[in-house]
Amino acid sequence: MKIFKKNIFLIIVLCLNLAALVLFPQTGIKSFEFTVKNFMNFLFMLTPVFICIGLMDVWIDRKAMIKLMGENSKSKGVLISFALGVVTAVPLYALLPIAGMLLKKGSKISNVLIFICSSASIRIPLLLFEVSYMGWKFTMIRFIVNFFIVFAIAIIIDKTLNEKDKKEIYDNAYKL
């Protein structure tokens, strides 16, 4: 029963997909094909990510991490988080487990948010790729505007969350 309740969304979506399979076989089959294909892509992407997370969990010293990105890391922590973010070019879904690990190791929440947001929107390894498809102007405008957006989002969320919210996030990160 607990498993059922925990995975309620998964069950609903699965039923929807099965319904599509029965009612609109063509769409249903196509949908399952996409799901299988995407699942393979996900696994391919996530395997190295989770290996790195496991290694981080075992080898990275919590105290060292707190010093680098923790509550009192100030501008150094911000800079490290930003730099870490812009060189990491993995999709959002693969970033989140990494962020969870950073939280578990005691990084400041606003720093983890800077990491996530900067990595999601500014990707140094993809920059030239973006230029080649979208042109310099488009790429540079996006880069500059996003630079401000990243910090705006991190600061606003950090101010909105109260102590209780933050404690919950850390407690939760510890369980994962």
Next chain:
Amino acid sequence: MTIALYALAFAALVLSFIKSKENTILSLKKAWKSFENILPQFLTILLVIGIMLSVLTPQQISMLIGSQSGWTGVFIAAVIGSVTLIPGFIAFPLAAALLNSGAGYMQIGAFVSTLMMVGIVTMPVEIKYFGKKAAVIRNSLALAFSFAVAFVMGVAM
């Protein structure tokens, strides 16, 4: 990029193994545990994306977000960008293709921004790591700021 990631993971794994066999096995166990923990949320995402991709086609998308579509088009582009999940190295060629088939820069600005920063379908995973409040605020802000990107694109391009 993924190959670089594999190289990194492999190098780290070898280094870890040289330093301590036990710790390496422990870290792999932990890696599996954290993966297992998040798997149901991922499966949900995959099924949702599968359904969406089978209903929407690129032709339909570029028809909706043409350069004459104005803010309505920006809005539609933002919604599509928010609910789809495409990696960057597919997103840019797709965005370029959409531009060629008649989409506007403003709309593409909103599309690319939301694509990268807003993840409605990945929300369950995000909530699991950051809690409901932070996840909802982050996604709403990212959506709002995507309109700012669209606005700047509209003025500058």
